[in-house]
Amino acid sequence: MVAETRERILEAADLLFYQRGFEATSFADIAGSVGISRGNFYHHFKTKDDILDGVINRRLTNTEQMLDRWEVTGADPAERIRSFIHILIVNGEKIRKFGCPVGTLSSELAKLNHAAQSDAAGLFTLFRSWLCRQFERLGFGEGSDELAMHVLGRSQGVATLANAFDDDGFLHREVDLMCVWLDDQIAQLGTS
Amino acid sequence: MVAETRERILEAADLLFYQRGFEATSFADIAGSVGISRGNFYHHFKTKDDILDGVINRRLTNTEQMLDRWEVTGADPAERIRSFIHILIVNGEKIRKFGCPVGTLSSELAKLNHAAQSDAAGLFTLFRSWLCRQFERLGFGEGSDELAMHVLGRSQGVATLANAFDDDGFLHREVDLMCVWLDDQIAQLGTS
């Protein structure tokens, strides 16, 4: 089944791009990881950029599904935002080892001047829009997008430093701070 | 003069590592940028890791000098912290194009499992210790290091997102927010 092999390739490439980076991952690495030949590989993806597109689209789909799930499971918008903040802890081990999958890919592609950089930034946009919607539901109106970007930025910074210093305590402290910040924002909303 | 050639190589490598990344920059790229032959190049640096070490040490020295300068020019510790926060704006154009030099290098080396990753993290430590010292002078005592890490993290997040979205407005808004946060911290310090 072509779809299965394609998916196995994308899964392996996704992981390797995250753990080693796009540039540092070769065709042979991915093929070896999947256990297929380079020739078979080429039948599914003509160029390295094709794999990158596939991986980004795969991540976009998976992220969308995750956000949709949170939309259902989260009791209220504030709780949903807290779910987002807590990915930092849920994925803490990976983040300390490899950083944030979204941020590090976006940074690398920006440096490579790669055409797919804007597609990778689309992953950020997915989170940004979702967070914005949650803030809107909480009643923040026009300021919602700026709050969404603020949360996104804070998360990125925490991921970068937790990775650089391999510091789990910092990660937890900053997650707590972000939750306090969120409560403050909601409290201030009531007093205006 | 050997020192001059060495310095010219390091300067070119520093810039290229920042703009394109370490892995994506080749010996030929650096030699071509300096205008010397690869053979000459090899006389100064035996391996690519040697250049990386040289670049990191160069950055460490330059950063230390910059922080020392701020120690003199900044009127008070709070003003000095504001100088730090405002590098985001001073280097705004570069950051939107290539991200933060410290954060992106650290992330890349972490993914490559490179031995020099901890050296690169030393650049963060330089800023961290300096910021910590400023907070201590302001009277934050034991909490100073956590505040330093918080500022460092916020800056990293702002740089990552400003780069991903090439967004100058976001960068300015977040710098303002960080200054407000700083004033709040100092104000709260007085009321306890």
Place this chain on the structure above:
DNA sequence: CTCAATCTAGGACAAACGTCCTAAATTGTC
């Protein structure tokens, strides 16, 4: 069962990589 379409394996290709070598050119010292 047949045959066309699809999938797979493995090798070939030029280019680029980091590394190393040799031989000139330049420099500094007596």
Place this chain on the structure above:
DNA sequence: GACAATTTAGGACGTTTGTCCTAGATTGAG
């Protein structure tokens, strides 16, 4: 001015890279 040490240029090396090709294996439709 002579000579040793340093600096420079440029090519050679083995590997790895992304890409491409051909031929056999597998699959599915009639």
